[in-house]
Amino acid sequence: MSRGSFFRTLPGRARCGRMEVGVRKISFGDFLLTGEIIIIGMAEAVHLAALFLGLSFARCSKILGGLTGAAFVFGAGFLLVRRRAAAKSGTARRGGSPAAGQRDRAVTLLRGMFLAVAASQLIFICGGDTMYRQGDMTVETVGSFLAADAVWQVNPMTGMPYLEGMPLRRKILCLPTLYGSLCRLTGLRPETVVWTIVPAAVLLSCYVAYGALGKALFPEDPGKRACFLLAVAVLLWTGAYGYGMDGFGALCSGWQGAVIRNVVLLPWLLSLCLRKKWPGIVLCVLAEACMAWTLYGLGACAALGAGMGLAQLCCGKRAAASRGKGGAG
Numbered sequence: 001m002s003r004g005s006f007f008r009t010l011p012g013r014a015r016c017g018r019m020e021v022g023v024r025k026i027s028f029g030d031f032l033l034t035g036e037i038i039i040i041g042m043a044e045a046v047h048l049a050a051l052f053l054g055l056s057f058a059r060c061s062k063i064l065g066g067l068t069g070a071a072f073v074f075g076a077g078f079l080l081v082r083r084r085a086a087a088k089s090g091t092a093r094r095g096g097s098p099a100a101g102q103r104d105r106a107v108t109l110l111r112g113m114f115l116a117v118a119a120s121q122l123i124f125i126c127g128g129d130t131m132y133r134q135g136d137m138t139v140e141t142v143g144s145f146l147a148a149d150a151v152w153q154v155n156p157m158t159g160m161p162y163l164e165g166m167p168l169r170r171k172i173l174c175l176p177t178l179y180g181s182l183c184r185l186t187g188l189r190p191e192t193v194v195w196t197i198v199p200a201a202v203l204l205s206c207y208v209a210y211g212a213l214g215k216a217l218f219p220e221d222p223g224k225r226a227c228f229l230l231a232v233a234v235l236l237w238t239g240a241y242g243y244g245m246d247g248f249g250a251l252c253s254g255w256q257g258a259v260i261r262n263v264v265l266l267p268w269l270l271s272l273c274l275r276k277k278w279p280g281i282v283l284c285v286l287a288e289a290c291m292a293w294t295l296y297g298l299g300a301c302a303a304l305g306a307g308m309g310l311a312q313l314c315c316g317k318r319a320a321a322s323r324g325k326g327g328a329g
Contacts, residue, residue: 028079029212033268034280035075036205037287042067043178044290050151051171057149061181103223110226117233118207121251122200124240131195132243132252138176142190145180174290175257199254202264206250207232209268216271236263257291265301273308281305 046060046067124130133139140156148154152171155162182193210232211225218224239247249259269284281301288294288301 027212027215029208029215030268030277030280031075031079032208033205033212033264034283035071036264037283038071039068040174040178040287040290042071043181044172044174046181047151047174047177048172050177054150057145057151057177057180058184060151060177061184064178064181065185107222107226110223110230114226114230114233117230117237118203121203121233121236124251125199125203125254126196130252131199132248133195136253136256138179138255139190139194141176142180142183142194145176146183146190151177170293172290173257173293175255179255194255199251202254202260203250205260206236206263206267209264209271213267213271213274216274257288257293261288261292261300266304269301269304270308273305273312276312278309281309 042064046055046064049055049063050057050060137156144154144156144159145151152166153161179190179193179198182188182197183190186193188197207229210229214225214228218228236247236250239245240251242248246259246262249256250263253259254263265284265288269281272278272280272284284301285298285305288299292299
């Protein structure tokens with residue numbers, strides 16, 4: 001394979017109009033992950049309002065709950081309209097050959113194995129005290145927000161007001177506000193939300209993100225996509241016993257912003273880069289800035305998006321130059 005041919009040979013490039021449309025359309029996974037990032041953005045907005053405008057945490061929680069409910073209603077209506085439009089366009093699949101039936105059975109088996117592994121991981125998260133909490137103060141921070149009815153007013157380690165300021169870059173991270181709002185709206189304890197509900201949701205979102213990546217890599221082969229997801233699930237289990245591995249983060253500390261970035265944002269962003277969905281890439285960069293503490297807020301998502309964009313631009317120019325030389329010859 002010649003230099004610069006990687007992006008030209010990716011599945012779904014303009015080999016035919018049907019495939020190009022199929023790869024570029026918005027999938028349910030894209031819609032779901034976009035909705036989650038929008039919720040993170042709304043949490044950041046109310047967090048900044050509490051931090052700089054002095055709004056009470058209870059009021060911010062109500063605002064966030066109302067915005068989330070409105071976004072859910074809008075999203076459900078959008079999906080309903082889209083489903084009706086798809087039904088009217090007559091995109092129903094036709095029956096396949098006996099060989100296709102055998103492939104379908106193999107795909108079903110692979111998907112069943114993946115679901116079994118994913119279910120075991122959910123049981124691991126929800127079944128006991130398996131979280132790694134050393135040095136993490138998220139639960140205590142959420143508890144201080146709820147008790148003080150304010151953001152970053154009480155030191156969760158001492159129960160007293162902060163005597164010294166903390167870095168602004170850290171103060172603007174919104175996940176404690178998001179988790180605290182979920183506690184206030186549902187009445188659940190911070191330990192339940194942070195150590196059980198959020199890691200389970202992050203694990204499911206992780207597989208949605210890797211599912212989107214598998215669809216971008218293998219758009220016409222459901223068997224390879226099922227194999228890809230099964231391999232990801234097994235690798236997460238394998239990495240669950242090594243501190244710093246993505247599997248350890250997803251299964252033992254899934255509420256942390258860096259973990260959400262590594263197992264949800266980065267694989268989804270890579271799939272977006274392969275499909276050239278640049279607005280979604282910008283959302284991933286902003287979401288990381290709201291969740292993960294990096295020095296200037298532009299971390300791995302910005303680096304990956306910029307690198308992939310530059311690589312595709314260079315490969316596109318080389319391809320155009322090669323076609324020009326071929327035409328001249």
